[in-house]
Amino acid sequence: MTTTADLSLSYEAAPTFSTPLRFFLTAPLFGALAGVVLLFVPDLLGSRWTPGALALTHLIAVGFMLNIMFGALFQILPVVAGAAIPNARIVAGIVHVGLATGVASLTWGLGAGSPPFLNAAVVLLGITFGVFLVAAGYGLRRTPIAQATPRDLRFALLGFGIAATLGMALAMILSGGLSLPLATVVKLHVGWAWLGGSGLLLAATSWVVVPMFQITPNYPARLTRYWALLTCAALVAWSAAVLAGFSLLEFILAIALAALSGAFAITTLRLQTRSRRSVPDNTTRAFQLAMSCMIAGLLCIVAAHRFDHDVWPVLAGILILHGGFVTAIVGMLYKIVPFLAWLHLSQAGMKAPNMKKLQPDGPIRKHLIAHAVALAVLLIAALSGSTLVVRTAGVLVMLEFGLLFANLMRVLGAYRIARSA
Amino acid sequence: MNDITTLMSHDHRSCDESFARAETAISRGKWDEGTAELEKFIAELETHFTAEESILFPRFESVTGMTEGPTKVMRGEHADMREAVERMRDAVSRRDKDDYAGEAETLLILMQQHNMKEENVLYPMCDAQLAGENLPPTLAKQLGREQAA
Helix, strand or coil, X not given: CCCCHHHHCCHHHCCCCHHHHHHHXXXXXXXXXXXXXXXXXXXXXXXXXXXXXXXXXXXXHHHHHHHHHHHHHHHHHHHHHCCCCCCHHHHHHHHHHHXXXXXXXXXXXXXXXXXXXXXXXXXXXXXXXXXXXXXXXXXXXXXXXXXXXXXXXXXXXXXXXXXXXXXXXXXXXXXXCCCCCHHHHHHHHHHHHHHHHHHXXXXXXXXXXXXXXXXXXXXXXXXXXXXXXXHHHHHHHXXXXXXXXXXXXXXXXXHHHHHHHXXXXXXXXXXXXXCCCCCCCHHHHHHHHHHHHHHHHHHHHHHHHHCCCCHHHHHHHHHHHHHHHHHHHHHHHHHHHHHHHHHHHHHCCCCCCCHHHHCCHHHHXXXXXXXXXXHXXXXXXXXXXXXXXXXXXXXXXXXXXXXXXXXXXXXXHHHHHHHHC | CCCHHHHHHHHHHHHHHXXXXXXXXXXXXXXXXXXHHXXXXXXHXXXXXXXXXXXXXXXXXXXXXXXXXXXXXXXXXXXHHHHHHHHHHHHHHCCCHHHHHHHHHHHXXXXXXXXXXXXXXXXXXXXXXXXXXXXXXXXXXXXXXXXXX
């Protein structure tokens, strides 16, 4: 009997260090670029619909978040789901270049309102998503689905696929190549990108990562068993309500989705209070901030439905993307990268410095503080509308992503020193 | 507990808690208590490895005929963890708190990525392949008896 799981668990099946790392090192550059945009286009936070806000959102969501999520998936699919991506190195090369050029093109297309750039983004990101989803789907095709995480990873990939398709449709509407109701497609795109893709991936990862690394009790079995199913079902029903124009049903389902997301965030926070580890590490702190921001962001979404003011959606976007996803992702990155350095060193038969020598706590803490300050100033900037505060936020965002990049390079430096020793 | 995945995953969590008890004591500079907790953790970890290496893996290998497959990878990772545990012991004997924290962090992530592979891939495969073998009571006895000793 042979299954894909036979070999996928071995070190030999794990991708080379450069496979995930190229994504991890590119992502902070797009984050820093978001800071540059804030610095030079300070009126963009006035509404979620300004070209600058759209560009900014995609620099963070696609340029930063998706870059890291893709890089991490190349690494974790074999470990968590027993699914090895075939020809990972070549696939990663295509996905990495496609994503970087695609998001650059998309950002310029959105920010400058340029149809040729939007069209180029559709082609580049279309190829990127297509290649990644086919390769991941191929790796996953015969692996066991006994646990919640491998199943939910499949849902997340499906969610990303739907969000990407809707996003490409939107870019084509904006460039004049497709005639569809813009507002409806935007709504669906945001719903699927946020919850169907990113939200499901974060939850699927958390089911495993929180209990294991923070040594907490497991998530309640009912939550891990039904959360992703319910969220997907509610998303499908909500999409149908949006398409049919049933606004009351749409509102009720949006509240249901917010409640589901809130249940996930609150459960995570409660589990963390029961951690057996006496000293919360940086990842735990990052998760606490992320989950609190998610909850605050959800409240802003509810407020946006209730009060017709442009600030609520902007606050929700900052809290959920920068406060929620970016923080959680950074927290996990600081576990993954030094471990990979350690793993590749020890497997090459070299003496690997321990995790804290490869990635000391001090610089991580500095970065997390910079990130939290940038978040606070961003929120003040959105509330006050002051150009000066927005520009300050821009500088802080550049700084925080610069620190993240420097910290990751530090691990790489320590890795190289150990390799040459 | 009626299946291998549940039983063995539960034992993983139990090892984690012992790991955290040692970490807590040592981070507070309670070296004697920390040393004792670390030894308890190591004993529990070793019991778990033995249950797998002497009962679960051989059954899996003989039923599936796969001796070069996932169980070989898991045995290799057990060896890596045994080495990591020795470095923790060494740091404790030198009363080096920082070094212990770094080595413990290294073991924790090594152990958890190993657990993920077992819980998400290998144990479900064992449950599927060894359904008629009624292994859980034997494994539970091994884990429980040695833990009590």
